[in-house]
Amino acid sequence: MNGTLAHYTKKFLAITAAGLLAMSAQAADPIRIGSFLSVTGPASFLGDPELKTLEMYVEKINEEGGVLGRQLELIHYDDAGNASKARNFASRLIRSDRVDIIVGGSTTGATMAAVPMIEQAQIPFISLAGATVITTPVKKWVFKTPQSDRMAAERILDDMKSRGLTKIGLISGTGGFGSSGREQTLAVAKEMGTIEVVADETYGGSDTDMTAQLTNIRGTDGVQTILNFGFGQGPAIVTRNYAQLGIDLPFYQSHGVASDGFLELAGDSAEGLRLPASPLLVPDSLPDSDLQKPIVEAYKSEYEARWNAKVSTFGAYAYDGLMLAVQAIEKAGTTDKEAVRDALENIQGHVGVTGTYNMSADDHNGLTADSFRILEVQNGSWKLVN
Amino acid sequence: MFSEFLQYLFTGITIGATYALIALGFTLIYNANHVINFAQGEFLMIGGMATVSLTAMGVPMLLAIVLAVVLAGLMGIALQRLAIAPAKDANVVTLIIITIGASIFIRGLAQLVWGKKYHVMPNFSGDEPIEVFGAVLNSQSLWVLGVGAVLVAVLVYFFTRTMTGKAILATSMNKDAARLVGIRTQMVLMLAFMVSALLGSIAGIVVAPITFTSYDIGIILGLKGFVAAAIGGLGSGVGAVVGGLALGVVEAMAAGYLSSDYKDAVAFSMILLVLFFMPRGLFGAKVVERV
Incomplete structure (x- = not known):
C-alpha cells in the first residue's frame, strides 16, 4: 500500500516537472515562419527551389543561434499551384499555426488569392511572385522580393x-x-x-x-x-x-x-x-566591387553543395524573402506584427541575391530596374x- | 510579298503534316472499333521522349528511334489488352472515356519517369535551313513530309492489299460477321492499337526536333490531330491527310495575314463550318442507320 503511494507521488512529481519544463520552453518559443509554396504541380519549378532554400537557411540560422536568441520554426504547405488551396493554407497558417510572418506565394495567382485574408489578419507577408499588381498599389502588409515585369x-x-x-x-x-x-x-x-x-x-x-x-x-x-x-x-x-x-x-x-x-x-x-x-x-563575371558578389557566390555554392542541384533565380527570391524577414525581426527586436511590418518598410540598403532592397512606405518591393x-x-x- | 506567302505555306504544311499523321492514328483505331482513342497524343509523346532519353543514355540515334517505336507499339498493345479488352462489349462512349483515363495515366507515368522538363532532339540532317524563293524551310520539315508520305503509302497498301488490313476493315464494318468468317476480332483490335501506336510514335519522333518534346506535348497535338480527323471525316484516310494539311495551312495563314491572336479561333471556326455543312466531314462515309 505504502509502496503504491510512493509510486504515485513519484509519478506526480515527474508530471509536474515535465509541465514546468514545458513552460520554460514556452518562454523561448520558436519564431514561427509560415509559408505556402507551389512545391508540386505546374509551378513546381518555382516552389521546389524556394522550399529547399527556406529549409536550408532556417536550419543554418538555427545552428548559428537563431534570431533574437530564439529558434526559427518553418511551417510550410504545398498549394500545388492552386490559388484556392493557397488561400486555405494562408488561413491555416494565420488561424491555427499562428505564425509570426509569412514568406511564400510562388505564383502571382497564389499570392493574390491569399492577400485579402492576410491584410485582414494584419500579418507581415513577403511574396515570392513577380507581378506588378502585388505591390502596386501598396498594400500595408504585403511585400515582395522579385522585380516586377x-x-x-x-x-x-x-x-x-x-x-x-x-x-x-x-x-x-x-x-x-x-x-x-x-x-x-x-x-x-x-x-x-x-x-x-x-x-x-x-x-x-x-x-x-x-x-x-x-x-x-x-x-x-x-x-x-x-x-x-x-x-x-x-x-x-x-x-x-x-x-x-x-x-x-x-x-x-x-x-x-x-x-x-x-x-x-x-x-x-x-x-x-x-x-x-x-x-x-x-x-564569376561580377566585378569585385559589386556588393552583391559575395552574397550571390555564397548562396550559389551553399545551395549547390547541399542539394546537389543547380541553383535557380526562383530559390533566390525565397532567400531574399527569408533574410528580409529575419532582418526586420532583428531590427524590431520583437515578433510583434506591427513592429515587424514597420521595420520591413524601413529596410534600407539590404543587399540580397536578387538586388539591393530599399523599402519605403510607397515601395514594398524596394528594387530598381538596375538590379x-x-x-x-x-x-x-x-x-x-x- | 510572295516570299511571305511561301513562308506561311511552308510553316502551315509542316505543322499540318504533323496533324495529318496524328489524325491517321485516330482514323486507324476508329476504323477498327469506332472508338476515338484520346491516348493517341501520348503515343506521340512516348516516341519523342523515349528517343531523347535513350540517346541521352548513349544509344545511337537510329537504334534509339527503333527502340522508342517498339516501346510505343508495346504500349499500344498493353492499352488494348489491359484497358480496352477487359471492358468487353461496353459501348463506344465508355471505351472513349477509358482511353481518356489511359492517357492521363500514361502522362502521369511519363512525368514520373522523365520529369517535367522540355527536351531537345537534334535535327536529323543538320540545322542549316533551306532557302526557296526568299522563304526558308527547316530541313526537318522535309523529313516530316517525307516520312508522312511514306507512312500514308504504307497504310494504303496495308488496308487494300493485305489480309490483315482487310480483316481490320471487316471487323470495323461488322464485328459479328467478321467473327463468323473466322477473323479473330480481339486480335485485330490489338493490331489496330499497335499500328496506331507505331504511327503516333513515328510522328512524335520526326516532329520532336521542331516542337521540342515533354511529357505533356501529347495533349495539344493530340487534340489538333483529332480536329484534323474530324474535319476530314472520321474513318477516312484521305480525309485525315487533307484535314491535317488544311488545318495547318489555315492556322499559319491566319497567324500571318489576320492576327496571331485569332489563329486558333480561325482553326476551330473551320471545324464548326465544315461540320455544319458536312456533318460527316469532308471525306466521311455516308452512314445509313439500319433499324
Missing part, C-alpha cells in the same frame, strides 16, 4: 536605347507572364517616348511554330530589333525560328527564360541574344554586358 521592360528598353534601337518588333506569349510583359512593354515605351513598338504579335502557350509571326515582324517597315516576352518552351521555339529565318536584327528575350534550361533548348540559335537577369547567372543585369549569350553561355 515592368522593371524588366524598362531595363530592356534602356539597353535598346543605348544601342540606338528605337523601333521594336514585339512578340509575346498569351499566357499570364507574356501578356503582362507585353502590356508593361507598351506602357514603358509610351512613357519613354523615343521608343516605338512597330509590330505586336502573339503566340499561344503550346504553339509549336512561330515562323509566321516572325515573318510578319521582319516584313514590318523600319523594325530595328525584336523582343520576345514569354515563358516556358515558347521563347525557345521563337529563338530557333528566328535563327532559321536568318533574321539578323538584335534580339532580346525577357527575364522569364533567364536559365540554363533555356540555353539547352535554344542551342546555337540563342547566340548573341540579350536579356535582363539576376546576377546569380553570372557570379537586373543585361546578359548576352556568347559561345553558349551567359556573359555580363551591363
Whole structure:
C-alpha cells in the first residue's frame, strides 16, 4: 500500500516537472515562419527551389543561434499551384499555426488569392511572385522580393536605347507572364517616348511554330530589333525560328527564360541574344566591387553543395524573402506584427541575391530596374554586358 | 510579298503534316472499333521522349528511334489488352472515356519517369535551313513530309492489299460477321492499337526536333490531330491527310495575314463550318442507320 503511494507521488512529481519544463520552453518559443509554396504541380519549378532554400537557411540560422536568441520554426504547405488551396493554407497558417510572418506565394495567382485574408489578419507577408499588381498599389502588409515585369521592360528598353534601337518588333506569349510583359512593354515605351513598338504579335502557350509571326515582324517597315516576352518552351521555339529565318536584327528575350534550361533548348540559335537577369547567372563575371558578389557566390555554392542541384533565380527570391524577414525581426527586436511590418518598410540598403532592397512606405518591393543585369549569350553561355 | 506567302505555306504544311499523321492514328483505331482513342497524343509523346532519353543514355540515334517505336507499339498493345479488352462489349462512349483515363495515366507515368522538363532532339540532317524563293524551310520539315508520305503509302497498301488490313476493315464494318468468317476480332483490335501506336510514335519522333518534346506535348497535338480527323471525316484516310494539311495551312495563314491572336479561333471556326455543312466531314462515309 505504502509502496503504491510512493509510486504515485513519484509519478506526480515527474508530471509536474515535465509541465514546468514545458513552460520554460514556452518562454523561448520558436519564431514561427509560415509559408505556402507551389512545391508540386505546374509551378513546381518555382516552389521546389524556394522550399529547399527556406529549409536550408532556417536550419543554418538555427545552428548559428537563431534570431533574437530564439529558434526559427518553418511551417510550410504545398498549394500545388492552386490559388484556392493557397488561400486555405494562408488561413491555416494565420488561424491555427499562428505564425509570426509569412514568406511564400510562388505564383502571382497564389499570392493574390491569399492577400485579402492576410491584410485582414494584419500579418507581415513577403511574396515570392513577380507581378506588378502585388505591390502596386501598396498594400500595408504585403511585400515582395522579385522585380516586377515592368522593371524588366524598362531595363530592356534602356539597353535598346543605348544601342540606338528605337523601333521594336514585339512578340509575346498569351499566357499570364507574356501578356503582362507585353502590356508593361507598351506602357514603358509610351512613357519613354523615343521608343516605338512597330509590330505586336502573339503566340499561344503550346504553339509549336512561330515562323509566321516572325515573318510578319521582319516584313514590318523600319523594325530595328525584336523582343520576345514569354515563358516556358515558347521563347525557345521563337529563338530557333528566328535563327532559321536568318533574321539578323538584335534580339532580346525577357527575364522569364533567364536559365540554363533555356540555353539547352535554344542551342546555337540563342547566340548573341540579350536579356535582363539576376546576377546569380553570372557570379564569376561580377566585378569585385559589386556588393552583391559575395552574397550571390555564397548562396550559389551553399545551395549547390547541399542539394546537389543547380541553383535557380526562383530559390533566390525565397532567400531574399527569408533574410528580409529575419532582418526586420532583428531590427524590431520583437515578433510583434506591427513592429515587424514597420521595420520591413524601413529596410534600407539590404543587399540580397536578387538586388539591393530599399523599402519605403510607397515601395514594398524596394528594387530598381538596375538590379537586373543585361546578359548576352556568347559561345553558349551567359556573359555580363551591363 | 510572295516570299511571305511561301513562308506561311511552308510553316502551315509542316505543322499540318504533323496533324495529318496524328489524325491517321485516330482514323486507324476508329476504323477498327469506332472508338476515338484520346491516348493517341501520348503515343506521340512516348516516341519523342523515349528517343531523347535513350540517346541521352548513349544509344545511337537510329537504334534509339527503333527502340522508342517498339516501346510505343508495346504500349499500344498493353492499352488494348489491359484497358480496352477487359471492358468487353461496353459501348463506344465508355471505351472513349477509358482511353481518356489511359492517357492521363500514361502522362502521369511519363512525368514520373522523365520529369517535367522540355527536351531537345537534334535535327536529323543538320540545322542549316533551306532557302526557296526568299522563304526558308527547316530541313526537318522535309523529313516530316517525307516520312508522312511514306507512312500514308504504307497504310494504303496495308488496308487494300493485305489480309490483315482487310480483316481490320471487316471487323470495323461488322464485328459479328467478321467473327463468323473466322477473323479473330480481339486480335485485330490489338493490331489496330499497335499500328496506331507505331504511327503516333513515328510522328512524335520526326516532329520532336521542331516542337521540342515533354511529357505533356501529347495533349495539344493530340487534340489538333483529332480536329484534323474530324474535319476530314472520321474513318477516312484521305480525309485525315487533307484535314491535317488544311488545318495547318489555315492556322499559319491566319497567324500571318489576320492576327496571331485569332489563329486558333480561325482553326476551330473551320471545324464548326465544315461540320455544319458536312456533318460527316469532308471525306466521311455516308452512314445509313439500319433499324
